[in-house]
Structures are given as structure tokens and as C-alpha cells.
Amino acid sequence: MKIQVDHLTRYHYDQPVRGVVQSHRLTPSRCTGQRVVRWDVSVSGGIKGGGFRDGAGDWVQAWTVTGPVSEIAVQVRGEVSTTDQSGVLRGHRETIPSVAWLRATSPTRADAALTELAQSATGDALTLAHALADAVADAIAYRPGATHAHTTAAEALALGEGVCQDHAHALIACARVRDMPARYVSGYLFADAQGNDHEAAHAWAEVWVDGLGWIGFDPANRCCPDDRYIRLGAGSDARAAAPIRGIARGSGVESLEVTVAVEAVQQ
Amino acid sequence: MIDFFNEMYDAGGVRPPYAKLRDWMDTMPAELRSLKQAEAEALFRRIGITFAVYGEGGDPDRLIPFDMFPRVFAHAEWRRLERGIKQRARALNAFLADVYDRGEIVRAGRIPKRLVYLNEAYEKAVAGIRPPKGVYSHIVGIDLVRTGPDEFYVLEDNCRTPSGVSYMLENREIMMRMFPDLFGANRIEPVDSYPSLLRRTLASVAPEKCPGDPTVVILTPGHFNSAYYEHSFLADLMGVELVEGQDLFVEGEHVWMRTTRGPERVDVIYRRIDDPFLDPLCFRPDSMLGVPGLMDVYRAGGVAIASAPGAGVADDKAIYCYVPEMVRFYLGEEPILENVPTWQCAKPDELKHVLANLPELVVKEVHGSGGYGMLVGPKASKEQIEAFRAKLTEQPHNYIAQPTLALSTVPTFVEEGVAPRHVDLRPYCLVGERIELVPGGLTRVALTEGSLVVNSSQGGGVKDTWVMAE
Numbered sequence: 001m002k003i004q005v006d007h008l009t010r011y012h013y014d015q016p017v018r019g020v021v022q023s024h025r026l027t028p029s030r031c032t033g034q035r036v037v038r039w040d041v042s043v044s045g046g047i048k049g050g051g052f053r054d055g056a057g058d059w060v061q062a063w064t065v066t067g068p069v070s071e072i073a074v075q076v077r078g079e080v081s082t083t084d085q086s087g088v089l090r091g092h093r094e095t096i097p098s099v100a101w102l103r104a105t106s107p108t109r110a111d112a113a114l115t116e117l118a119q120s121a122t123g124d125a126l127t128l129a130h131a132l133a134d135a136v137a138d139a140i141a142y143r144p145g146a147t148h149a150h151t152t153a154a155e156a157l158a159l160g161e162g163v164c165q166d167h168a169h170a171l172i173a174c175a176r177v178r179d180m181p182a183r184y185v186s187g188y189l190f191a192d193a194q195g196n197d198h199e200a201a202h203a204w205a206e207v208w209v210d211g212l213g214w215i216g217f218d219p220a221n222r223c224c225p226d227d228r229y230i231r232l233g234a235g236s237d238a239r240a241a242a243p244i245r246g247i248a249r250g251s252g253v254e255s256l257e258v259t260v261a262v263e264a265v266q267q
Numbered sequence: 268m269i270d271f272f273n274e275m276y277d278a279g280g281v282r283p284p285y286a287k288l289r290d291w292m293d294t295m296p297a298e299l300r301s302l303k304q305a306e307a308e309a310l311f312r313r314i315g316i317t318f319a320v321y322g323e324g325g326d327p328d329r330l331i332p333f334d335m336f337p338r339v340f341a342h343a344e345w346r347r348l349e350r351g352i353k354q355r356a357r358a359l360n361a362f363l364a365d366v367y368d369r370g371e372i373v374r375a376g377r378i379p380k381r382l383v384y385l386n387e388a389y390e391k392a393v394a395g396i397r398p399p400k401g402v403y404s405h406i407v408g409i410d411l412v413r414t415g416p417d418e419f420y421v422l423e424d425n426c427r428t429p430s431g432v433s434y435m436l437e438n439r440e441i442m443m444r445m446f447p448d449l450f451g452a453n454r455i456e457p458v459d460s461y462p463s464l465l466r467r468t469l470a471s472v473a474p475e476k477c478p479g480d481p482t483v484v485i486l487t488p489g490h491f492n493s494a495y496y497e498h499s500f501l502a503d504l505m506g507v508e509l510v511e512g513q514d515l516f517v518e519g520e521h522v523w524m525r526t527t528r529g530p531e532r533v534d535v536i537y538r539r540i541d542d543p544f545l546d547p548l549c550f551r552p553d554s555m556l557g558v559p560g561l562m563d564v565y566r567a568g569g570v571a572i573a574s575a576p577g578a579g580v581a582d583d584k585a586i587y588c589y590v591p592e593m594v595r596f597y598l599g600e601e602p603i604l605e606n607v608p609t610w611q612c613a614k615p616d617e618l619k620h621v622l623a624n625l626p627e628l629v630v631k632e633v634h635g636s637g638g639y640g641m642l643v644g645p646k647a648s649k650e651q652i653e654a655f656r657a658k659l660t661e662q663p664h665n666y667i668a669q670p671t672l673a674l675s676t677v678p679t680f681v682e683e684g685v686a687p688r689h690v691d692l693r694p695y696c697l698v699g700e701r702i703e704l705v706p707g708g709l710t711r712v713a714l715t716e717g718s719l720v721v722n723s724s725q726g727g728g729v730k731d732t733w734v735m736a737e
Contacts (some may be wrong), residue, residue, distance in 0.1 A: 021517050021560035023548050047519045049560070050567020055367075055394025062563035064518045095395035097370060100384035236391070245548050247559040249516070
């Protein structure tokens with residue numbers, strides 16, 4: 001299908017800041033089943049910095065804004081043509097070996113409860129990965145506002161509620177308990193009329209299955225990513241895989257406003 | 268009783284490189300000696316070189332004792348060491364370039380993949396990024412001990428930011444000031460070219476994006492750091508700016524330094540800040556020491572960082588065991604310098620051996636440093652040994668064990684006159700477009716009689732290190 005994205009992030013500072021530095025992972029991954037028709041990222045008043053493909057295969061683009069500035073708008077507009085790959089990441093070149101994704105970070109560290117949840121699943125590698133995704137979906141109900149940006153997988157499980165970020169963190173933690181490399185993926189999701197109530201700026205997890213490679217799992221929607229998904233990039237956790245990371249120099253307090261529209265292009 | 272190699276005397280009498288020092292020692296009146304010792308101390312105090320070596324912590328204002336009796340290498344001895352050190356520095360850099368690229372050594376099964384990729388010092392953030400000239404560790408500090416005329420062992424490698432080189436330079440400076448005649452009588456290779464070689468090495472790795480004469484800076488965490496003296500000392504001698512994170516900023520494709528003449532582009536950063544603090548955007552978000560956005564500029568080829576972020580994966584104690592393998596794999600050569608045989612207590616068989624031989628072994632924590640938390644079997648009491656036995660049984664992963672090395676001795680001034688004391692050596696190998704090694708290094712000496720622990724936190728001192736000219 002053809003998916004159109006219009007994603008605007010507005011940063012507002014209550015006092016002008018001296019400058020802003022951002023690191024973007026906002027370009028669709030180069031992989032089978034995902035073809036960019038057009039794609040444009042702009043930063044108001046921004047100077048484009050260097051760009052490079054990182055070890056996970058993602059395009060990272062640096063931007064700086066010279067102050068004083070009190071408002072910045074990051075605008076992403078594009079269109080991607082997708083085909084369903086049943087969640088399997090194909091044709092994606094990366095340097096980091098899968099085993100390196102076994103290292104836990106603080107939001108994805110397994111506590112006793114996550115370990116127990118992970119041990120409850122059985123089956124061969126692929127079956128196990130599916131079972132873990134189901135177990136996470138069963139254990140953490142989708143409820144926006146229940147958690148925040150810094151909630152850990154362990155906290156979300158204890159709470160029994162969370163959003164896609166918490167689902168992804170919990171699945172990563174569980175997979176690692178079972179010695180399966182796992183990572184956080186950020187991207188966009190086109191939700192049709194029957195779809196659940198979730199954000200169009202989405203996140204899920206990828207689990208490494210020997211013989212098959214990286215396979216995406218979206219516990220929040222109880223499925224594997226298909227042609228409704230656009231993959232942007234991966235990292236150890238939400239922070240590492242964030243589409244936009246930034247820091248402002250100065251004492252101004254930042255507030256953020258995000259609007260995302262992901263729509264199917266009428267054929 | 269272990270037989271220790273005395274670097275000055277052997278069965279045949281005084282070894283040749285020390286010949287002239289013997290007269291110097293024999294003819295020095297006791298009063299002059301204590302006078303000179305006091306003078307040396309006053310000089311060290313005046314220049315303010317009081318920092319702790321190798322980040323051992325402790326009182327930052329403590330003066331590390333300087334022993335006036337030099338440690339001497341014959342020309343031929345040094346040439347062999349030099350070949351061995353350069354070989355090791357090349358292999359360590361080849362390893363780093365490999366594990367951040369295709370990982371051929373891991374694919375070939377020559378080093379366990381989890382040891383590399385699950386190592387805390389392996390940085391995913393720099394995988395697939397080739398630093399300028401492919402160099403990761405630009406200053407390699409290799410800690411060596413000697414056990415015989417031709418036997419040297421590498422104790423550990425330091426690929427990040429090895430400290431202590433200012434001692435090498437200051438020890439020489441002070442010796443020359445106090446005993447100019449000695450330097451007339453002996454033909455000693457100079458070490459004072461180190462700062463200009465360091466500068467040249469750093470300039471040689473400037474990124475291609477930076478045309479013209481590269482601007483080099485030293486990035487320090489600040490004056491509260493125990494090695495701040497060394498940072499400012501090196502900046503002075505190299506004629507480069509000493510900066511803190513707040514003096515730099517990122518704009519567009521480059522890193523800039525604030526100056527009174529306006530922003531100046533920075534091409535090479537010799538950082539004395541650890542990886543996690545370099546860039547809050549990439550590593551620890553709470554770090555105030557680094558430069559936001561620095562890693563993106565670096566990864567896009569806009570600035571060089573020495574040592575390269577992620578270089579620490581080559582000098583981990585667990586990786587150490589595989590360095591000889593790296594020499595064979597990447598260089599196709601046999602290692603000139605040997606490793607100390609090491610038992611990894613995490614392996615049940617090796618743990619068994621260690622537990623059965625504790626009184627003869629040295630046991631170290633895998634992540635320890637500074638000579639703390641280690642057991643020197645032959646020097647330990649029964650209680651200490653039993654305490655370690657319990658620790659090893661409980662947490663074998665935390666420990667490695669090595670045979671107690673018969674560290675060589677060098678004559679040292681002590682209360683009663685001159686007596687042999689155990690020493691080690693840290694040379695500083697520079698890797699850029701070329702590999703350079705100043706003839707010398709930092710000799711540390713265990714001042715307590717019989718002690719094998721040279722760390723300054725455990726009663727160690729330093730000596731001037733001479734390499735005789737041909």
C-alpha cells in the first residue's frame with residue numbers, strides 16, 4: 001500500500017535558548033517491502049549537519065539551530081510504498097552483530113516478574129518469540145497515560161498497563177531472558193477504521209530468530225508489522241531508537257507538541 | 268625463595284648500562300643525597316605535579332615519591348621492547364577496526380563473540396564508522412614487567428587515555444636539572460620530543476573534511492580531575508588549547524571552540540573524558556562534561572576524537588588474554604612480548620587450579636584497578652588467603668589469577684642507603700599516520716622492601732627511565 005506521512009513536532013521554549021542540537025532517525029529504513037516515493041525533513045531555522053548510516057543500518061542526520069530561538073518546528077512529509085513481509089526484516093544491511101543486542105539497558109532490564117513471564121513461554125525459537133509477544137500483550141493492557149517516557153519494562157509490568165513503548169521494552173526484556181537478541185524499533189503505523197486506538201507515531205520490537213533474522217513484533221496490536229507499518233530505525237531502547245533526540249543550550253523550559261497524520265493514499 | 272632479576276648487578280658484576288651510575292652512587296656523600304632528595308621534592312611541589320597516577324584516586328594533593336636512582340635500558344634491550352610495543356599497538360588497533368566492522372576475528376572463532384560484543388566497552392554507537400586513518404587508540408600505554416635479562420611480560424594494555432606521561436617528562440627534567448654531569452657522562456636518548464610527536468600524531472588523524480592546518484585541542488573534565496595537571500601540562504607543551512565541554516559547541520558539520528576572536532573550527536579532540544560523558548545526546552544524558560552533538564559530527568567525519576570512542580573494548584582484562592592471538596591473526600607475526608599466563612576463575616577448571624594454588628598466585632578483580640582488592644599469595648597471611656578463597660568460591664566471575672611474577676629490581680635510595688626495589692614500566696606508544704615511541708616511559712617502583720605492588724596508592728614511587736644511545 002501507499003502510505004502518506006505528515007509529522008510535525010513543535011518545540012517551544014518559555015525563554016529563548018542559545019541553540020539547539022538534534023539527531024534525527026527520521027528516514028525510512030532501506031529494506032525489502034519499503035520504498036520511499038518522496039521524503040522530506042525540515043527544521044525551521046535549522047542548519048543541516050552531517051549524516052551517516054549507523055551500525056544498525058539507520059540513516060542518522062544531525063541538525064543545529066543557532067539561537068536565540070524560542071520555537072522550532074521539525075516537519076516530516078513523505079510517502080512510502082509498502083508490501084507485507086510478515087514481520088521479517090529483509091534486505092537490510094547492518095554492521096552490529098545480533099549478539100550485541102543481548103545487552104540490557106535500564107528500561108529493558110528484566111526483574112523477577114519479567115523473568116517469570118519470559119520463562120512461562122515455550123516452543124522453538126520462532127514459536128517462542130510469538131509466545132513472548134502474546135504474553136507481554138496479555139500482561140500489559142493498552143492504556144494511554146498510565147505510564148510516562150521513563151517508565152521501565154519492570155514498572156509497566158507491575159502496573160499491568162502501558163503503551164506501545166512499554167510493550168516493546170517488556171518484550172525486549174523477556175526475549176533477552178531467553179537469550180534471544182532484541183531491540184526497539186520506531187516508525188509509523190497507518191491505522192484503518194477498524195484499528196485500535198493508538199498513536200500513528202508507533203514503536204514495536206524486533207527479536208532475532210536464528211535462521212530467519214530480525215522479526216518484528218507489535219504486542220500493542222497483537223501482530224507482526226505488515227504493509228501498514230513504516231520502519232524508521234532501531235536501538236537498544238526507546239531513547240536509543242528515538243526518531244528525534246535533541247538538547248537545547250540555555251535555561252528555557254521546553255514544551256512539545258506533536259501532530260502525526262498517517263494516511264493511505266487512494267489508489 | 269624466588270630469585271629476582273637485579274637490573275644493575277648480575278653474576279658478572281655491574282651490567283654495562285649501569286656502569287657509570289655505580290661511580291655516581293659510590294661517590295655521592297650521604298649529605299648531598301639528602302640535600303638532592305629535598306631539592307627534588309621542592310621542585311615537584313613547585314611545578315605542582317601532585318596528581319594520582321592512573322586514576323587511582325586517593326589524596327589528589329599527595330606528592331608521589333620520586334626516587335633519584337635512574338632505571339636504565341641498554342640500547343639493544345630497548346630496540347627489542349620497542350618492536351614488541353609497536354607490534355602490540357598495531358594489533359590492538361587492527362582488532363578495534365575489525366570488531367567495529369566485519370568482526371573477522373570473531374567469525375574465524377579466534378575470540379569468543381560474546382566476550383567482545385557483550386563487553387561494556389563495546390559501543391554500538393560507533394559500529395560501522397571508520398575513524399580517520401582507521402586509528403582507534405592513538406596513545407597506547409602498555410604496562411610491562413621484567414623477570415630476567417630477556418624476559419618481559421605485558422601486565423595490561425591501556426587503549427583509552429593512559430595517564431602518567433607527564434611524570435616521564437618531569438622526572439627527566441628534574442634529573443637533568445639536579446645532575447647535569449650524569450647526562451654528560453652517559454649518552455641517554457632524549458624523551459623531550461614526546462609533546463611534539465603527540466601533536467604530530469594527533470594532527471595526522473585530522474578528518475578529510477578539515478582542510479588546512481588542523482586545530483587540535485585537549486578536552487578535560489576540569490580542574491577537579493586528578494590528572495588535570497597532566498592535561499594542562501601537555502596542552503602547554505604542545506601549544507594547543509585546553510578546553511572543557513562548555514568551551515566547545517556543534518554547529519552544522521563541525522565542532523567549534525569559543526575564542527575571543529570568535530568561533531574557531533576544531534579538527535582533532537584529544538579527550539581525557541571517558542566515553543559515557545562525551546556527548547549527552549548519544550551517551551549518558553545527564554553528563555555535563557561533554558559536548559551535545561559531538562558524536563554525530565564525529566560519525567559523519569567532521570572531527571577526530573583520540574582515543575576513538577569504543578576503544579576500551581581492546582584493553583579489557585578479559586580481552587587481554589587474546590592479544591597474542593590478535594598479533595598472529597592480523598599481523599601474521601609471533602608476539603614479541605608475552606602475556607602473563609592468566610587463569611580465568613569464571614572457568615571451573617581454572618578456578619580449581621587457582622583455589623589449589625592460592626599461596627603462590629596473584630588474584631585480581633576483573634574490573635579492579637589501582638592495586639586495590641588484590642591478593643598477593645606469597646605475601647598474604649593464612650587469614651587473607653582464606654578470605655579470598657571464600658570470595659572466589661562465591662563470585663568466581665569477578666576474578667582472574669596470575670602467577671606471582673618475580674619483578675625485576677633496580678637500586679633505589681632508601682633510609683639505609685641504596686637497596687634493590689621492584690619496578691614496572693609504562694611506555695607510551697603513539698599511533699597516527701605513523702607509529703612512534705619515545706625511548707623511555709614511566710618506571711614505577713615499590714618503595715617498601717619486598718613489596719611487589721608498585722601502585723602509588725600502595726606506597727609506590729617513580730623513577731627516571733633511561734635508554735642508552737647506541
